[in-house]
Every structure is written in structure tokens, then in C-alpha cells.
Amino acid sequence: MAWIVRLVEAGGGGDDRGTDLIEIAKPADLRDIANLGLSLAEAKQVLAAIQCKIVTAQARDHAAQRPACRSCSGACHVKDYRQHWIATLFSQVTVRLPRLLCIACGGIESSVDWPSHCRSTPELDRLQAHLSALMTYRTAVDVLEQMFPIDAGKDHETLRRRALTLGEQLRHRPSIALAKPSAAISVSVDSTFIRSCVKDERHLEVKVGNAETDAGGRQVFAAVARSETDFVALIGRTLDSVGRTRATVLTGFSDGCAGLRLTLAAAGVTAPPILDWFHIAMRLQHLEQTADALSTDTPARQEAKAVIVVEADRLRWRLWNGKAKDAQASIERIRAVMHHFRGEPGSRRSIAPSRKLWTALLALDGYLVSQADWTVNYAERHRAGLRVGTAITEGTANFLVNRRMNKSQQMRWTRRGADLLLQVRCAVYNGTFGSAFGQRFAPANDTHPALVAAA
Numbered sequence: 001m002a003w004i005v006r007l008v009e010a011g012g013g014g015d016d017r018g019t020d021l022i023e024i025a026k027p028a029d030l031r032d033i034a035n036l037g038l039s040l041a042e043a044k045q046v047l048a049a050i051q052c053k054i055v056t057a058q059a060r061d062h063a064a065q066r067p068a069c070r071s072c073s074g075a076c077h078v079k080d081y082r083q084h085w086i087a088t089l090f091s092q093v094t095v096r097l098p099r100l101l102c103i104a105c106g107g108i109e110s111s112v113d114w115p116s117h118c119r120s121t122p123e124l125d126r127l128q129a130h131l132s133a134l135m136t137y138r139t140a141v142d143v144l145e146q147m148f149p150i151d152a153g154k155d156h157e158t159l160r161r162r163a164l165t166l167g168e169q170l171r172h173r174p175s176i177a178l179a180k181p182s183a184a185i186s187v188s189v190d191s192t193f194i195r196s197c198v199k200d201e202r203h204l205e206v207k208v209g210n211a212e213t214d215a216g217g218r219q220v221f222a223a224v225a226r227s228e229t230d231f232v233a234l235i236g237r238t239l240d241s242v243g244r245t246r247a248t249v250l251t252g253f254s255d256g257c258a259g260l261r262l263t264l265a266a267a268g269v270t271a272p273p274i275l276d277w278f279h280i281a282m283r284l285q286h287l288e289q290t291a292d293a294l295s296t297d298t299p300a301r302q303e304a305k306a307v308i309v310v311e312a313d314r315l316r317w318r319l320w321n322g323k324a325k326d327a328q329a330s331i332e333r334i335r336a337v338m339h340h341f342r343g344e345p346g347s348r349r350s351i352a353p354s355r356k357l358w359t360a361l362l363a364l365d366g367y368l369v370s371q372a373d374w375t376v377n378y379a380e381r382h383r384a385g386l387r388v389g390t391a392i393t394e395g396t397a398n399f400l401v402n403r404r405m406n407k408s409q410q411m412r413w414t415r416r417g418a419d420l421l422l423q424v425r426c427a428v429y430n431g432t433f434g435s436a437f438g439q440r441f442a443p444a445n446d447t448h449p450a451l452v453a454a455a
């Protein structure tokens, strides 16, 4: 069996029989299910053939236009023709356009309103940038090549360049029109680090944030510290885009870094920020997991481990109920039984569970001492239907930055490259990128963090 794909130009007159694009031959035998329907390779051929045909017709009509001379308004005639190569999602196309010569003044015009610098279509640029925001440049090249008949501008450096160009445009994009006014907005800010490829600088600090409205709206934002993106202005723009008015109640959450608290205040979130429950929960979870791994090879250790598990649980309850000042008691009780694990196999190395627990305990202690002033009664807030932190369950920093930019130890970033890619990444998640290739927030990310608390 065989088919011919024919393209007929609508309105081309009754005698236009169209042009045969390609012939597709298929076995009628379906015992091999692989024979069923079009293959990807055939689909790409069809798309590329249609694209070529349509572009040729469009270029023909565009080339027929004869504008008046821009300087003297005199009549123009064709001087010569130039070929323009444009990468599109459906193959690279050639557009043949005339250069025009003014009869009166001798001035040369390029074809009517043709962006002569253009090497690719905006749709291809946006899709490439969109995928680059979600995966490495190299993987994005692979994915696009697998699915589309792309045959130009497909090396990873091109993708990187295009993503950064779009990131630059996003950076300077004015605030999106005011959404419906919001009665309350929670804004959480956090920071993380990525590896730097800049000389004399091992890491770059990345500041991230997440603004959520009481009505369920959400926008994320991020910027590399000391890049050209002004983080304070970015927070302000984000708040405006989710409907901040003078009457909006703003609640700030942070992980206790003084700098970020000042940033929030500068952006207009003037009420003292709350220590994000997410960060406490993460530390508690680490403590519990470490306690879980303790050995129970002697009755004394069994008993000690039981005490530690109970105290860790009590510690969680205390913190959830806003009794951070009493946390010390739990920590002391855990410390008091730790000696039972002395001499545990491997206890002199840092991988031993008891050593890990000790380290986690010290870290948590220090953290709580310094952050106690910023903790609140999370249980009470939760009962009142108020947020206790970011609603992105894995944390905004992990979600926005680490997933894409810290996956491999080999990934190293320039300040500008990381910052611009983050602008694209945020726009993709915020649904404001406009590649019509949507990935907005998955409902799974909206689980309330109180589930993590299990208090």
C-alpha cells in the first residue's frame, strides 16, 4: 500500500492540482505491529516537506512586493536576489528575497520589512529555551532532534545562546499586569549555591523565592547574587503580579539568614519574617533518619535508641507547637544517652550513625539557638488555615535550582549564564514564558507542608 501526500494551495484556482510532497509506502500486514501507521521518521519527512512548500509560497508572495524608496519615495526595481537560511522547528528553510534598487536616488532597500539578522523562528527559539530550562543543553538538543526535523542550529552552544538571549529579555520585562487583588500573600525566600566556573570563585549564591496567594496563585523567582538581576525589585514585581495592593497582608518566610530578612523588608514585606517550617522539618527529618540507623546490638543500646526516638519525636512536637525554647531539654536528653554508642563499629569515622547523630544534633542545636526568635506556633497557624512555610514540598531552592543546576558535580556556571537561565526557568514554571508548550506547577507540588510535619 502507498499514499501520496499532496499539498493544494487554497484559493489557488480550479486548475491547481497541487504538488506531490512525498510518497509513503506501508505493508498491509499488521502481524508486525511496528508497521502500524506513520513512523516518526516519516512524520518528520512530511512536516519538513510541508514546511518547505509553504515557506516557498510565502517567500514568493513577499518578494513580489515593491515598496517605495525609504529616502526619496521613488519607485524601486529588483537589483538581485539573496538567499536567507532560517532554522525552524520543521527543518531549515531557504527564503529567497530580492534586494531593491531605487531608480531615482540609487539607494538599496532590502525586501519589505524583512528582519535580515534573523536566523531562526521565534517558536524554535522559545521551545529550545523552554527545554533548556528543564534539562541540560545537550539533552535538550537530543530531545528536539528526536522529535522534530530540525537540521540547523542544533548544537548545544546555540541552544545556550538562545536561552540566554530570552533570559535577558525576561530580565527586563516589566511587571505583568496586576492580577486580581489578593487579600493575603505569603512570600518565602531561600538561598542555595551552585558551582562556579569563574576564576577565584568556587560557588555562586543563588537567591530564590516563592510567592503564594490565599487564592492558590503562585509565582516563583530567582536570581544569582551580584548578577544584574535586582532581587529586591524582582520580589516587588512578583508581588505585584500576584495581586499585591496596599491592603494585602504580606507574610514573609525565610530560613533564618539575616541578609534575606533584610531583602524581604526592602521589598516591602515589613512584618518580621517567620522561620519556614520546611527548613525545621528537613533538619528534624535528618535527625530522625540518623537516629533510626543507630545499632541495637546490646540491651543498653536498645534502650538508649528508644529514648532518642521518643525525644526526637517530642522535639518535633515542641517546635511545631512553638516551644522552640524548650527544644534544649530534648537535645540534652538525647546527649545524655549518646555514650552508649561509644565503641560502635566504625564509630571513629564520620559515617558511623552515632557520629552522624552527634553532628546533626550539634547543628540543630546551633540552628535553633540562633533562630528561636523567628519561630512561631506552627500548629496554631496551621489550625487557623494559615501557611507555615513554602508549599513547594521539596523546597523552592531544590525545585528551582538544584534539580537543573546541581545535578552533576561537573556543572559549572558563569554568573550571567546561571542568572539568565534561571529567569527562563522561573518563567516556564510560572506559565509566563509563552512557548505554548506548557509546564506549569503540577498539582503534586501544592501539597500543604503540614503533611511533612506530621505533628
Ligand SMILES: [Zn+2]
Pocket (backbone or CB within 6 Å): 069, 070, 071, 072, 073, 074, 102, 103, 104, 105, 106, 107
Ligand atoms: Zn530613492
